[in-house]
Amino acid sequence: MCAVSRRSRIDLAGADDVSDRHEALVRMLYREFGGALFGHVLHLTGNDRQWAEDVVQETLVRAWRNADRLDREPGMLRAWLYTVARRIVIDGRRSHSARPKEVDAAPLEAMPVPDGSEKSLSAMVIADALQGLSAEHREALAETYLRDRTVNEAAAVLGIPPGTVKSRVYYALRALRQQLRDGE
Numbered sequence: 218m219c220a221v222s223r224r225s226r227i228d229l230a231g232a233d234d235v236s237d238r239h240e241a242l243v244r245m246l247y248r249e250f251g252g253a254l255f256g257h258v259l260h261l262t263g264n265d266r267q268w269a270e271d272v273v274q275e276t277l278v279r280a281w282r283n284a285d286r287l288d289r290e291p292g293m294l295r296a297w298l299y300t301v302a303r304r305i306v307i308d309g310r311r312s313h314s315a316r317p318k319e320v321d322a323a324p325l326e327a328m329p330v331p332d333g334s335e336k337s338l339s340a341m342v343i344a345d346a347l348q349g350l351s352a353e354h355r356e357a358l359a360e361t362y363l364r365d366r367t368v369n370e371a372a373a374v375l376g377i378p379p380g381t382v383k384s385r386v387y388y389a390l391r392a393l394r395q396q397l398r399d400g401e
Contacts, residue, residue: 249294343397350393355389
């Protein structure tokens with residue numbers, strides 16, 4: 218068991234201010250128990266050095282906060298530090314198990330994302346091709362294909378005979394196909 222040196226006791230007694238005494242206590246605790254505490258915490262954390270350093274630091278911060286209530290007996294100080302450190306590790310394990318696992322973002326970056334660019338490009342090409350048709354052919358296609366009307370319904374809307382609608386749709390599609398082929 219580690220014994221507190223006389224110099225440490227002198228440092229604590231020589232401090233005038235309460236915060237100076239608390240700081241002196243923490244310095245003494247680190248000097249006397251820091252190495253052994255770190256080794257103990259390193260074992261508790263499964264050799265995770267960074268986590269062990271954080272736990273030792275948090276333990277000493279708690280000692281500083283509770284400096285007025287600590288028993289100055291070296292054996293009691295050591296027991297208090299080890300108990301606080303063990304509880305911090307337990308709390309850390311609990312919070313890690315309650316938190317969802319972190320996922321590597323790399324596979325998500327390689328995942329294909331639905332892209333509307335092909336659909337948009339096709340719509341633009343078709344709109345350009347439709348502009349090359351006569352107004353009558355565009356109207357016949359708009360009524361039958363875009364507004365999903367039957368030939369008879371389109372004929373009633375356009376005010377022309379159903380045979381004329383059929384003929385305009387036929388020639389409009391033919392001209393549209395030709396323009397799309399020529400555009401390639």
